[in-house]
Amino acid sequence: MSKFFDALETRDPDEREASLMARLPQQIAHAKHYSAYFAQALAAVDAASVNSRAALAKLPVLRKHALIELQKQQKPFGGLTATPLSGLGRIFSSPGPIYDPEGRAADWWRFARSLYAAGFKAGELVHNTFSYHFTPAGFMVEGGAQKIGCCVFPAGTGQTEMQVAAIADLRPIAYVGTPSFLKIIIDKADELKADISSLKRAVVSGEALFPAQKTLFAERDIACFQAYGTADLGLIAYETEAREGLLLEEELLLEIVRPGTGDPVAAGEVGEVVITTFNPDYPLIRFGTGDMSAVLPGISPCGRTNTRIKGWLGRADQTTKVKGMFVHPEQVAAVVKRHAEILKARLVVTNPDTSDSMTLRCEVPAATSKDLATAIAASIRDITKLRGEVELVAGGSLPNDGKVIEDARKYD
Secondary structure, eight states: OSSSGGGGGGEEEEEHHHHHHHHHEEEEEEEHHHHHHHHHTTTOOOGGGGHHHHHHSSOEEEEEEHHHHHHHHTTTTTTSSSSSGGGGEEEEEEEEEEEEEEETTTTOOHHHHHHHHHTTTTEEEEEEEEEOOHHHHHHHHHHHHHEEETTTEESSSOOOOHHHHHHHHHHHHEEEEEEEHHHHHHHHHHHTTTOOOOOOOOEOSSSSSHHHHHHHHHHOOOOOEEEEETTTTTTHHHOTOSSSSSOOOEEEEEEOOOTTSSOOOOTTTEEEEEEEEOSSOOOOOOEEEEEOOOOSSOOOSSSOSSSSEEOOOOOOOOOEETTEEEEHHHHHHHHHHHHHHEEEEEEEEOOOGOOEEEEEEEEEEEOOOHHHHHHHHHHHHHHHHHHHHEEEEETSSSOOOOOOOOEEOEEE
């Protein structure tokens, strides 16, 4: 068994980047031609000219929360798909509701790479506890496992005693599902004195993996790996034996942007994960996941050369209600754009004396006019319709956590 899933994983980074940029204009053209939404959204865009990250960054970001309204207007997919129903295999529903398509290609969600990196092998039995109802998670993993050559037991969720019995009887090597449910299964097996020691590997997703869970799984001799994906994109990134961040999937183009904008952040800075996919059925261009992360520098010690991200670092939608009115990250971005002196900004909401108060902390160069704070305060009122204080701070003073709005109010 080769250490790597395929040769794509060990390409020279420059070769990978050149390949992505060469394919990008083709995917833009494909989306414009076959997707009603992108035909309109990118009507003024010359697809051939979108052959660099700088050109891509000029295109609008389509954020996940916008899908709900788009799909209400044009059912079922908001005009985003490039393949008719006759060419699709399944339709799923996520909370919202948001409807997601699945094409007919093998491992359509590209999950095989993450399972292979975790050591899953052909001929092994995989106990799949992701749901097979409404949402695509169960089928995402099953498609990847079958591409590797694994056999899958479609356990789904719940019915813990039956899960334990099936593991004890069938002796699967691998588990896929949430880390919390794996712990529940282990606890129930202990209670029932059932032998589930056949489990040696796990790929977990859907929620945070806590240190106590990692310790428990290691004590049970289960090598546990994390995978990060969404119902719209499938696998985005995955953990390897190096345990240093998550490797980006080979068929995706990643950007990290400042929340509320489409502007890429500096290398290493926390921001929103924005993905462009080369999926021909569902060609999402600059899709804002709403998840926060940051790029890790350097190459993974595991030998794979793709970009690494830190993993999930929170949500990008930091909309906050102040004095009964919503304040959005996009509004903070609009204030920043009015004042070229602002390097970075963070709106801090507090409630001294139980009354809401806003302060926009702005990183600015040392030599800055004293009148700038007054001008920024006027912009805050104009854009948010609320009063806000302004605090000018030195560059590098604000935390690198991707927060544009910090709700620091206390209620006790």
